[in-house]
Amino acid sequence: DAKTTQPPSMDCAEGRAANLPCNHSTISGNEYVYWYRQIHSQGPQYIIHGLKNNETNEMASLIITEDRKSSTLILPHATLRDTAVYYCIVRAATGANNLFFGTGTRLTVIP
Amino acid sequence: NAGVTQTPKFQVLKTGQSMTLQCAQDMNHEYMSWYRQDPGMGLRLIHYSVGAGITDQGEVPNGYNVSRSTTEDFPLRLLSAAPSQTSVYFCASSYDRTSNQPQHFGDGTRLSIL
Numbered sequence: 001d002a003k004t005t006q007p008p009s010m011d012c013a014e015g016r017a018a019n020l021p022c023n024h025s026t027i028s029g030n031e032y033v034y035w036y037r038q039i040h041s042q043g044p045q046y047i048i049h050g051l052k053n054n055e056t057n058e059m060a061s062l063i064i065t066e067d068r069k070s071s072t073l074i075l076p077h078a079t080l081r082d083t084a085v086y087y088c089i090v091r092a093a094t095g096a097n098n099l100f101f102g103t104g105t106r107l108t109v110i111p
Numbered sequence: 112n113a114g115v116t117q118t119p120k121f122q123v124l125k126t127g128q129s130m131t132l133q134c135a136q137d138m139n140h141e142y143m144s145w146y147r148q149d150p151g152m153g154l155r156l157i158h159y160s161v162g163a164g165i166t167d168q169g170e171v172p173n174g175y176n177v178s179r180s181t182t183e184d185f186p187l188r189l190l191s192a193a194p195s196q197t198s199v200y201f202c203a204s205s206y207d208r209t210s211n212q213p214q215h216f217g218d219g220t221r222l223s224i225l
Contacts (some may be wrong), residue, residue, distance in 0.1 A: 041219065101153030
C-alpha cells in the first residue's frame with residue numbers, strides 16, 4: 001500500500017470549510033484513498049473514500065487530483081465537534097484489508 | 112445498530128496475568144482485525160481474520176493470540192501480560208477482504224498492565 005504524507009496539525013475557524021491535504025505520490029492504479037478520523041480516544045470513524053472521481057457524502061467531500069498523487073478532504077462547515085485527528089490511508093481493494101495508519105493531521109476547530 | 116462491540120472498556124492487569132478482550136460484530140462481516148494504539152501514535156495491526164476458522168498475523172503479533180470460531184466474534188488473548196502491552200485496543204470489521212468497503216471500529220478497550 002502506498003505511503004501517505006499529511007501535515008501534523010491544522011486550525012480552522014468554526015463555520016468555515018476545513019481543507020485537509022494528503023499526499024500519496026506513489027499510489028497505484030487500483031488503490032483507493034480512505035479518510036478516517038479519531039475524536040479524543042474513541043475508535044476511528046470512517047468518513048469517505050474514493051478511487052479517482054470526487055466523492056461527497058453527508059459528512060464531507062473528497063477531491064482527488066487528476067494524477068491521483070494527492071487528495072483533499074473538505075469539511076464544508078466545520079464545527080467544534082469536528083476537532084479530531086484525521087487519517088488519510090491508501091489501500092488496494094484486491095490486497096489485504098489491513099489499514100496502515102500514520103500519525104494523521106490534528107484538526108482544531110476554533111470558536 | 113450495535114456495529115462493533117468491544118468489552119471490557121477498561122481493564123487493569125498485573126504483569127503475568129492473562130485475559131481475553133472480546134469483540135463482536137452484528138453486520139455479518141467476514142473480515143475482522145485487532146489494532147493497538149499507543150500514545151501519540153497511529154494504529155498498528157496485531158492480528159486479523161478473513162473468515163471463520165482463518166487468522167493471520169499483523170505487524171505486532173507477539174504476545175497475543177486470536178481465534179475465529181464464528182463470523183460474529185473475534186477475541187484477542189493476552190497470554191502473559193507485560194507492561195509493554197499497556198495500550199488502547201481497537202477491533203474492526205469490514206464486509207470482506209477484497210472489497211473496497213471501509214472498516215468499522217469499536218470504541219476500544221483501555222488496558223493497563225502494572
